[in-house]
Amino acid sequence: MTIFEKILNNEIPSQILYEDDFAIAIPDIQPQLPVHVLVIPKTFATSLSDIGHWSSEQTAGYFQSIDKVAKHLQIENGYRVVFNTGSDAGQTVAYLHAHILAGSAMGWPPFSN
Ligand code: 5GP
Numbered sequence: 001m002t003i004f005e006k007i008l009n010n011e012i013p014s015q016i017l018y019e020d021d022f023a024i025a026i027p028d029i030q031p032q033l034p035v036h037v038l039v040i041p042k043t044f045a046t047s048l049s050d051i052g053h054w055s056s057e058q059t060a061g062y063f064q065s066i067d068k069v070a071k072h073l074q075i076e077n078g079y080r081v082v083f084n085t086g087s088d089a090g091q092t093v094a095y096l097h098a099h100i101l102a103g104s105a106m107g108w109p110p111f112s113n
Contacts, residue, residue, distance in 0.1 A: 018065075020068065023066075025038065026040065035073065035101065038099060039100060040095065041058075041097075045095075049086070079101060080102070082101065084099070
């Protein structure tokens, strides 16, 4: 079981910044920007490549929850959403999660190598 499933199941405590029917949002343990929040769906999927079994309601609800988190946190100057998907992208936890990054201006492209 992944760390995010344990958090969802209340087996490991975590600060919950936001929760609705479709997702929870928690602060990333190693923030890369002043705001670095993970939006974790309540319906299992290993990555963005694995949401084909989700209903339309689950899919829409999850994606809408991402912006609801940003509004709840009163992020005013914009935010970036990152889904690391698979090994080349550096996905380390095999449970779908969106990174919301905000709080300072970000360059583009987002990679450095
Ligand atoms: P990935 O690399 O899979 O896209 O992102 C996983 C993220 O989860 C990383 O940014 C990492 O810092 C974060 N993370 C790993 N373990 C924990 C944990 O136990 N609690 C929290 N809040 N974040 C974690």
